[in-house]
Amino acid sequence: MMMQTSATTGLASNATAAQQAVPVSPLAPRRRQGHLVVQGVSKRFAQRDSAPAEVLRDCSFEVEPGRLTVLMGPSGCGKSTLAYLLAGYLAPDAGSLTIDGMPITQAGPDRMLVFQETALWPWMSIVENVMFGPLARGDMSRAQARQAAEALLQKFGLVGFGDRYPSQLSGGMKRRAELAQALINSPKVMILDEPFRGLDVMTRELMQEYYVQLFEETQLTTLFITTELEEAIFLADRIVFMGTAPGRIVRGLEVDLPHPRTIGSMTSERYLEIKKDAMATLIEYGAVSTD
């Protein structure tokens, strides 16, 4: 339930909705938008019976507009906390987070967070799920929203599935419907928190191809969070590595594999070099066991 409310980042926040008076087509390229800057962010969580847990320490990194940045680190390193901070659900104890120079103080439809677990409401049809955001904010009329949703569903290969319920879709289709549900809000940046986790490796690879295609067409600024190195290299323009206990940024790595990315990208010599380099970082920070 929490996931589902959260997954539709700040649909009710009207402050930002007002700035969205001119609707942008969800699929139009948007190179210059969604520049996220995280500067010196720390976060502790209070615990019931012991001292507060330090989750993030002095984290600084950027998500550059029009690029796909991957945030990678072992489970429990605070990746999701960073996603929550960027989405505006949490406030940092120290440091600042900005989007296009404006401080992030609350959730808003300019930053869409898609979670690892399915965020579709089981009691709504797919098209109703997709329409929900703009309707809840009052950005679009019902007819407009339906039109926009249908266009997205077509784009996502879900024609004819709009009237189905989520339980009637395959895992891969559900993930695509979630992307449509986020994209209809014309966000400046997508924050994807292990969105393909739980799918089997093969389906997962197909979904990665799918997202990379979408990204190449729209240049939609993306922060993609994952624990999988293969996935990270395949998708990323840049990988930001996190270390654990407490979560901190340990390294940034440019991934200069050519676009468009295909499965062939995964067997090139350059891929191998990058993987070697990345693996060394993971081993150095204990993200892969070598014993």
Added chain:
Amino acid sequence: MNDVLHQGALSIRQAGKIYDPAGAAVVALEDCSAEIRAGEFVAIVGPSGCGKSTLLNAIAGFDRLTSGEILLDGVTLASPGTEPRPGPQRVVVFQHGALFPWMTVLENVIYGPTRQRVLGADAARAKALDMLRRCGGLDTAGQRYPGQLSSGMQRRVEIVRALMNEPKVLLLDEPFRAMDTVSKSAMHRHLLDIHALYPKTVLFITHDLEEALFLADTVYVMTTRPGRMKTMLRVNLARPRTLDMLVSHEYLELKRQVVAGVHEEAQKAFERGERELA
């Protein structure tokens, strides 16, 4: 040791399985053949619904074939006329884990030999503690319940429980599927160590080509339904396998040979999955 190595040759000959032949007639497995040597580590890669599990069920004795046959060391295990019967010659380690949660680790591990009455309780306990210790110091967890262990430890205990029966074949049904990368890579390490210690024939079923290449001597790629062997690839990486092999040229070359085929089958299965829903 030599004795063990000479046992566990699996011969899969034109195996076929049709579910509900009178009605929907779903062909899960068709003309599926493979020769697996004793002591070989074989990985079978295929998309969901490709018949991997059907094949495993036939070998394990959970289900009957509708055509062809499967032989273990020359003896028919499965055929249309053979009554399916599971037994300790070929033990399955399950995808979601099947340690009995109401028994301690030790009780789980001695379950096989004591139920088959091949060992008395004391002898079984001694053997179990020894094997648990060899397989990464698991003996200290003997008195705990599975629910108190991490999922990685649960899987390792389950592998030891299987090995306690001196099986000829170990059948691993995507045992690391639900794990994150880090635990998965640790589990690969453990599985390779255990296999070096107890070199049984292993049939490892997975979706993950990387994992298959890293672990196995031979990788079979299966087609989407009806499942048959599409490609066979000998993985001539040295043993013991190490992490830097994952970024070696030999590895890359192997991957190049099969990745397109795997991708093609994945795509077919994916599209069909959606057609079936439509």
Added chain:
Amino acid sequence: MTPLQTRKLWRMGAGYLIAFTLWYLSVKWLPLAAFARLPDPVTVLKEWFAPEPAYGISIFTGAYYKHIIASTLRAFAAFILAVALGVPAGILMGWSSTFHDYAAALIGLLRPIPPLAWVPLAILLLPAAEVAVVYVTFLVAFFATTLNTLVGVKAIDPDYLRAARCLGANRRDLLRDIIVPGALPQIFTGLQIAMGAAWFSLAAGEMIAAQYGLGFLIMDAYNLIQYPTIVIAMVTLGILGFLSSAGIRLLGDRLMRWRSGAMGLHR
């Protein structure tokens, strides 16, 4: 005790206090004739703990315990019978689809019949009223036990059965090592429900067809206009029901220590 537990206890106490206050006020202050006839909590407590109670029933009278013992014996007789027959029936239904087909439709039809509707037939059929009351009580407990056991057996992960067969278990081993322990959590849920159901149908049965017992006492006190005694008997039923359920829960926790581990330490 942690602060959290302390706070919980305080809230429980406060809940009782509020309920008693409302009860007291509704009897004493509410200008409704219906409520005026009710005994207020103070009167009930005084009566309950009086060495010489006005209406003959208090913790100092032998009769009070005679009723308690009569009811408890009946409830436990019915409960034990229900467990002895219901658990095997449930396991058999889960184990054999043939038996399931025989029994499921019959149970589906018999179960919705309210226990009280059985009373006249039970009296006609059975040799003594005593047996009839126990029978009616047994019936509800039996259905709860059987159906929960069945659900428990059906819910066992088939991989446990397959794993056990790989390891060389025969059918008897499967029953003893997998089916029974695997269904045990659900069986105990069933037992708790059965115990609760036993108490409420017992009280109803006793009102109609018994010479002793708390249910009889309530009806008797009503006929004799001894209102405080009604409340005493009601509260006693509540306490007995609670205690027997708690006892079953404790026994279950002890038998299924493996579950506490799974909840507390699992990563």
